[in-house]
Amino acid sequence: MHNVLNAKYSDGAASMLFLHLSDIHFRASEVATAQDPNRNLRNEIVRDAKKFCEDLGKTPVGILISGDIAFAGQRSEYEFAKAWLKVLAEACGTNLSSVFVCPGNHDVDRKLAGRYMNQALHQQIKNADPMVLHQLMEGLLRDDQTGRILYEPLDEYNSFAGQFFCDMNAPDRTVVSRNDLRFSDGSQLKIWAVNTAWVSSEADDENQLFIDTAALQIPREAGVENIVMFHHANRWLRNGQTWDDHLRAVARIQLCGHEHLARVEEFKSCVRLRAGALHPERTEPNWQPGYNLFEVDVEEIDGRRVMNVDVHVRVWSPATETFQAQASSDGNVWKNSFGLEAWTPPVTAGRSEETVEDESAENVDQDAATMNGREIGIAFFSLPYSRKLEIAARLNLMDESDINQPDYERFRRVFKRAAERNQMPDLEAAIVLAGGAVARN
Incomplete structure (x- = not known):
């Protein structure tokens, strides 16, 4: 079966542009009302992203949202989010098919998460001995009844995310991926979305949330580089150190949100982008909305494959009511380069290029059919x-x-x-x- 988006990008791109948003917090009581305090802010986001894409001469191949699309996990909030994202996407020269999301704590229906059964399951997980934690989580997610109870608070989120083929469901789809992007040398860029909010409720606190076992199985593959997006920083996760170790091993690019602070964390083997909240609470200290654009490419330098990641951090200036660059020590672009392992495209002798491409599209993921x-x-x-x-x-x-x-x-x-x-x-x-x-x- 031919993969439409794989066909579009299979020839590879000199560099791919991504738009990274987080913590939009569309609140049902505010959006689409005359007293919406963020209407002008959203208008300026669209204007800024449109101009930036035009200045770069590029269209985003992905609009990536690292959680908290809604404020209270309500259907009307997601309906507004979809309408606004359509405006943003079209302004940047793309459409809603470029959207890919992961859930945050505000995407959880707190009424459902606060039910007795949900809280009892949450406490069972939180009180588990670390030696049996993963076995316990796996068992609860594999059981039809408990798996459904744990994921039901995300139903409205999943109805929204399902349109972009990144909805999540226990037990076999608690981590999802997008597999259709390729670099100019034919290697693959794979985007993963992980759920850090499946044990989220009003009782959230640092060190009280969890990623499940499936998130620790993101593989390293020859000719594949990973972007992993998730909502909560590691300090919010009980198994955060294990998760951080895995992330650094498998993902050159990591995207997260939740803490409403724009940060570019540069490591020897990877870069982590903490998105500033698009709609932070105006009562927060140092209130400063923001978003990111980043460019990714792979090139050969002196016989070595290198991935380049150029990050443009955009933050709100209340004085001018415009978005401006958050500068690095070297200028307005945060530049990162990572050496990659040697890789040679597979031999295609005796088979047409289209046949090889189609077989690759079939094999990259068990749900590849949904990408068509x-x-x-x-x-x-x-x-x-x-x-x-x-x-x-x-x-x-x-x-x-x-x-x-x-x-x-x-x-x-x-x-x-x-x-x-x-x-x-x-x-x-x-x-x-x-x-x-x-x-x-």
């Missing part, structure tokens, strides 16, 4: 529930196993079946007939 036609997916998930249901039934894409699944999971399976059964043209035609529109870059 990201724009079609956005259009499908944007349809009203009744229209999605009617299309799924008419194209015979429903299965009995879908009945007891939450809506986001049910329609994710429907879309995946369409891709696996080569019914994407039929699905696109049905979307258009139902009044949907498929955006194309």
Whole structure:
């Protein structure tokens, strides 16, 4: 099966541009009201990102959001977020298919997370002996009942994230990845999203949250470099040191949020970007909204492969009501370079380039089928529930196993079946007939 986005970028790019946001905190009581205190701020973000992309002469291949899209995990907050992200994406020359997200603590429905059963499970995890912690978490996530209880507070988040193929569900999709980007030498850039908020509630405190075992299995692969995005800094995680050790070993680029401070942490083997909150609370000390753009490429220098990461940190200036550069010691761009292991593209003798590309697209991930036609997916998930249901039934894409699944999971399976059964043209035609529109870059 041909991977649409892999086809778009398979020839490689001299450098790829990413837009990194975090802690947007769309609050239902404020957004789309006359008294919304952040309306002008959002307008300036769009203006600044648009001009910066134009000045660089590049379009972002990814809009990456490291958590806290909503303020209270409510559906109306995500509806507003999608509408605003569409404006931002189009201003920067792309569309919603470039969005990739991970959850934060504000993406959790606190009412659901505060239920007795959720709190009892949280306490069981928090009180576990470190020697058996991972086995306990694995057991709870693999059990149908407890796994569902632990992830149900993220249902509205998942309905939003499912449109971008990065929704999460226990037990087998607690870590998700995007696999369609390639450097100019043919090597791959893979983006991972990790959930640090699955044990989050009103009781959050430092050293009281967890990543699960799956997050510690992100692999190192020949010809693959990883970007890993997560919400909470390591000090908020009970198993944060183990997580930090793994991150430094497998990911050259790490993106996080939560603490509302713009920071570029430069290490010998990696760089970690802490995004300033796009919508911090105005009562916070040193209130300063911000976001990041960063460019990534791989080049050969004196026979060695090198990854370059140029970071542009943009922070709000209240005096001028504009975004400005947060300078490094060497200027307005934070420059990082990392030596990479030697890698040679696989021999393709006897097979067409298109065949090799298609096989690679099939094998990079067990859910690679869902990557086929990201724009079609956005259009499908944007349809009203009744229209999605009617299309799924008419194209015979429903299965009995879908009945007891939450809506986001049910329609994710429907879309995946369409891709696996080569019914994407039929699905696109049905979307258009139902009044949907498929955006194309």
